[in-house]
Amino acid sequence: MLLRQFTRAPNNMNLIRRIATNAILKNQTVTTNIDYNQLVLVDVNDKNGYATVTLNRPPVNSFNLELMMALSRALDQVERNNSRGMILTSIIPNIFSTGFDIRELYQADERRLREFWSVLQDCWFKLYGSTYPTAASINGHNPAAGCFFALCCEYRAMVRNSKLGISGARLGISIPLPMIYTMRSVISTRQTELALTTGTLFTSDDALKVGLIDDIATDRSDAFAKCEAFLDRFKDIPPVSRGYTKRSVRQKDMEEIAANRQRDTDEFVRAVLNPEAQSSFAAFLGK
Numbered sequence: 001m002l003l004r005q006f007t008r009a010p011n012n013m014n015l016i017r018r019i020a021t022n023a024i025l026k027n028q029t030v031t032t033n034i035d036y037n038q039l040v041l042v043d044v045n046d047k048n049g050y051a052t053v054t055l056n057r058p059p060v061n062s063f064n065l066e067l068m069m070a071l072s073r074a075l076d077q078v079e080r081n082n083s084r085g086m087i088l089t090s091i092i093p094n095i096f097s098t099g100f101d102i103r104e105l106y107q108a109d110e111r112r113l114r115e116f117w118s119v120l121q122d123c124w125f126k127l128y129g130s131t132y133p134t135a136a137s138i139n140g141h142n143p144a145a146g147c148f149f150a151l152c153c154e155y156r157a158m159v160r161n162s163k164l165g166i167s168g169a170r171l172g173i174s175i176p177l178p179m180i181y182t183m184r185s186v187i188s189t190r191q192t193e194l195a196l197t198t199g200t201l202f203t204s205d206d207a208l209k210v211g212l213i214d215d216i217a218t219d220r221s222d223a224f225a226k227c228e229a230f231l232d233r234f235k236d237i238p239p240v241s242r243g244y245t246k247r248s249v250r251q252k253d254m255e256e257i258a259a260n261r262q263r264d265t266d267e268f269v270r271a272v273l274n275p276e277a278q279s280s281f282a283a284f285l286g287k
């Protein structure tokens, strides 16, 4: 079934990307012409009830507003379907995601930037606060925002020779609260502080050592199988009480972010529009 979904990978991706890119160049919001179902694929395995949520924005799954919105909708779908568990992964062979699409940040329109961050916060609430079991099958490099979404999950398997981490510090960027809380929920406060203030990108071995990932996989299908095996651990656990306990463990972080949404958004916008950050984006894009 999963295979079917992969072979159904969109032929109209180029068109979607062209519409999005043209509109971004013209500084317009392009949310109406996008086929969100193609940017993030949701497939449910009838046998075990697990949903696979696959990021599908070649060439590198960088997050623009449309991909973020598609992820948000996909998470709604998983919730609505009462899935027994969810595996987050990517369609690209050696890349999970390269984080935010720098074209979304360079010379950004403030209104669109605020919407972008607001949808990211929505995704965080939906994923971090989900009651169903979650796992990330990290099939390749995963710097920055993709790492953040993987850390929202309860389990991570990553293929060898990939890198993972949040490297904002290297670009002179202070890391937003949702990212700090999420990393701190996986590794110690001490290790979170070290990782984020040094902007470390961890090799798979180092990520395993520090606890950012739970297993190293030989390839993408091994990573996926390991995620399924993790979700299987909850097969005989009553889902409602399990979900309630998970929510209780994460409740305090969620309340704090909910109380500070506006401030968090203002800080993000300030960080992105900062001239130093804009110079880094320009350099990245060869402007």
Ligand SMILES: CCCCC/C=C\C/C=C\C/C=C/C(=O)SCCNC(=O)CCNC(=O)[C@H](O)C(C)(C)COP(=O)(O)OP(=O)(O)OC[C@H]1O[C@@H](n2cnc3c(N)ncnc32)[C@H](O)[C@@H]1OP(=O)(O)O
Residues within 6 Å of the ligand: 059, 060, 062, 095, 097, 098, 099, 100, 101, 102, 103, 105, 141, 142, 143, 144, 145, 146, 166, 168, 171, 173, 174, 175, 176, 179, 268, 271, 272, 277
């Ligand atoms: C940056 C701070 C934002 C400020 C926000 C404030 C607070 C938030 C703080 C932190 C949260 C997270 C922030 C982010 O997510 S920022 C994005 C950071 N990401 C990166 O720095 C990754 C950059 N990419 C890579 O290192 C490599 O692409 C890779 C992952 C190692 C893969 O290498 P590979 O050789 O396989 O591919 P290419 O590098 O050739 O890439 C192919 C193609 O894609 C373009 N591209 C890659 N990444 C991005 C991107 N993030 N945005 C836009 N475009 C991207 C790349 O330029 C190539 O394009 P080309 O036209 O040359 O084919």
